[in-house]
Amino acid sequence: MIKITDQPINISEVIELANADGAGAIDVFIGTVRNKTQEKQVTQLEFEAYEGMAVKELEKIAKSAKSKWPVEKIAIYHRKGILEIGEVAVVIAVSTPHRKDAFEACQFAIDTLKETVPIWKKEVFEGGEEWVSAHP
Amino acid sequence: MIKITDQPINISEVIELANADGAGAIDVFIGTVRNKTQEKQVTQLEFEAYEGMAVKELEKIAKSAKSKWPVEKIAIYHRKGILEIGEVAVVIAVSTPHRKDAFEACQFAIDTLKETVPIWKKEVFEGGEEWVSAHP
Amino acid sequence: MKINILAFGIAREIMGKQEFTLDIPSQSKVQDLLMMLENQFPKFKDLASKTIALNEEYVKMDREINPNDEIAIIPPVSGG
Amino acid sequence: MKINILAFGIAREIMGKQEFTLDIPSQSKVQDLLMMLENQFPKFKDLASKTIALNEEYVKMDREINPNDEIAIIPPVSGG
Numbered sequence: 001m002i003k004i005t006d007q008p009i010n011i012s013e014v015i016e017l018a019n020a021d022g023a024g025a026i027d028v029f030i031g032t033v034r035n036k037t038q039e040k041q042v043t044q045l046e047f048e049a050y051e052g053m054a055v056k057e058l059e060k061i062a063k064s065a066k067s068k069w070p071v072e073k074i075a076i077y078h079r080k081g082i083l084e085i086g087e088v089a090v091v092i093a094v095s096t097p098h099r100k101d102a103f104e105a106c107q108f109a110i111d112t113l114k115e116t117v118p119i120w121k122k123e124v125f126e127g128g129e130e131w132v133s134a135h136p
Numbered sequence: 137m138i139k140i141t142d143q144p145i146n147i148s149e150v151i152e153l154a155n156a157d158g159a160g161a162i163d164v165f166i167g168t169v170r171n172k173t174q175e176k177q178v179t180q181l182e183f184e185a186y187e188g189m190a191v192k193e194l195e196k197i198a199k200s201a202k203s204k205w206p207v208e209k210i211a212i213y214h215r216k217g218i219l220e221i222g223e224v225a226v227v228i229a230v231s232t233p234h235r236k237d238a239f240e241a242c243q244f245a246i247d248t249l250k251e252t253v254p255i256w257k258k259e260v261f262e263g264g265e266e267w268v269s270a271h272p
Numbered sequence: 273m274k275i276n277i278l279a280f281g282i283a284r285e286i287m288g289k290q291e292f293t294l295d296i297p298s299q300s301k302v303q304d305l306l307m308m309l310e311n312q313f314p315k316f317k318d319l320a321s322k323t324i325a326l327n328e329e330y331v332k333m334d335r336e337i338n339p340n341d342e343i344a345i346i347p348p349v350s351g352g
Numbered sequence: 353m354k355i356n357i358l359a360f361g362i363a364r365e366i367m368g369k370q371e372f373t374l375d376i377p378s379q380s381k382v383q384d385l386l387m388m389l390e391n392q393f394p395k396f397k398d399l400a401s402k403t404i405a406l407n408e409e410y411v412k413m414d415r416e417i418n419p420n421d422e423i424a425i426i427p428p429v430s431g432g
Contacts, residue, residue, distance in 0.1 A: 011148065011151060012148050015147060015164075015166065019222070021170075021171045021221060021222055022171060023168060023170065024167065024168060024169075024170040025167060025168070026164075026165070026166040026168065027164070027165055027166075027242075028151075028162075028163070028164035028165075029161070029162075029163055029164075029235065029238070030161070030162040030164065031160065031161060031352050032155070032159060032160060032161070032162065033160075034157075034160040034233065035158060047351065048280055049351075050278070050280050050325070050344055050346070052328050053325055053328035053329070054351075078351060078352075085157060086155070086157055089351075089352065090352050097170065099165065099167070099243075099246060103242070106163075106239070107236075110235060113351055114350075114351060115349070116330075116349065117349060117351045117352075118280065118325070118344075118346055118351075119349060119351030120280055120281030120349060120350055121350040121351065122281070131281050131285075131347070131350070132350035133320060133350045134282040134319055134320060134347055134350075135318055135319065135320055136320045167432050183431065184360055184361050185431075186358070186360050186405070186408075186424055186426070189408035189409070189424065192409070214431060214432075225431075225432065226432050246432055249431055249432050250429070250430070250432040251429070252429065253429060253431050253432075254405070254424075254426055254429055254431075255431030256360055256362070256427065256429060256431070257431065258361070267430070268430035269400060269430045270361070270362040270400060270427055270428055270430075271399065271400055272400045
């Protein structure tokens with residue numbers, strides 16, 4: 001189950017989507033908005049998504065995780081729009097029969113998401129703003 | 137925050153305990169009761185704990201994780217008593233500034249828990265029961 | 273041929289809008305379009321990376337652009 | 353000296369109860385106690401491993417047992 005939403009993410013909902021009777025392990029990754037990037041005090045964050053393509057790329061990640069590990073279920077929710085400090089930007093939940101696979105598949109999913117999914121983060125801090133990773 | 141409880145574990149409560157403003161990543165491990173162990177159909181599960189010592193060993197794991205990784209907060213809840221299929225046996229939530237550390241610290245915590253914490257699992261299946269790992 | 277281009281994130285800010293039209297030679301490839309964009313909007317040269325998606329898929333640099341393609345400029349992604 | 357012993361999991365089932373009293377020579381060590389338990393309850397020999405905790409801590413095999421220690425038999429753990 002894949003979703004990009006401008007509403008606060010309900011973590012329990014994402015976990016519930018990954019729950020399966022055959023699974024002994026669920027690993028859940030939650031990405032939240034930090035109050036600091038290097039030295040700058042971040043006040044808020046904005047996510048922009050190329051939504052149609054982002055959903056397709058997230059579906060590819062889910063499919064790829066299932067081909068590499070014995071994944072029972074995987075759910076990925078990503079927030080868009082304006083987020084305050086402490087809010088949840090992304091939740092990935094992966095269930096597998098054994099725990100090692102859950103950790104590996106979940107880490108693969110967030111690592112790949114950060115490389116391929118067309119979503120962009122703008123950090124707003126005192127006296128400026130910046131698109132993350134845009135410049136070398 | 138460490139807890140051994142005979143009540144159903146509220147996953148959101150454990151995650152909330154690990155949430156911290158400085159953290160950008162929370163990794164959560166959820167261990168659930170599987171419906172199968174090898175070939176046997178498990179009907180229920182029973183956890184017995186040497187509670188005082190189990191809490192102490194869990195606190196050692198939390199301390200050790202904090203010494204090895206830049207852990208902001210860590211919470212571990214373990215269930216005891218009788219559990220049905222699909223119920224949650226253990227939840228570990230770890231927050232760190234960056235995601236790699238959250239995955240590593242959380243995996244360390246569950247791996248160590250399974251090695252050192254005095255809690256015992258009895259599987260009940262059709263026509264028998266067995267203390268897990270008791271015999272070679 | 274006239275093509276419609278979508279731009280996101282810092283690319284959208286560089287172009288000044290989310291969607292715009294460009295006139296490019298027919299049979300242009302993805303790499304040609306990127307060069308044309310750099311020439312017309314020099315700030316594109318400062319980006320750590322950029323690519324073009326066609327019809328919501330990453331494509332190779334030598335892929336030919338069709339005027340019916342949904343074309344999007346993808347600056348460095350930073351989700352998660 | 354008389355000592356109280358706690359037993360958990362399969363150890364509790366082998367002993368038949370959670371808590372019981374044993375009379376052991378004074379200055380006995382952890383390894384001596386384990387041997388006495390194996391002699392008295394041969395099923396202990398079948399366990400994949402076992403150890404003794406004193407006062408809720410794992411201890412070394414040559415640790416001497418004090419009658420005031422909280423003594424517990426720890427069969428192979430299987431939490432999580």
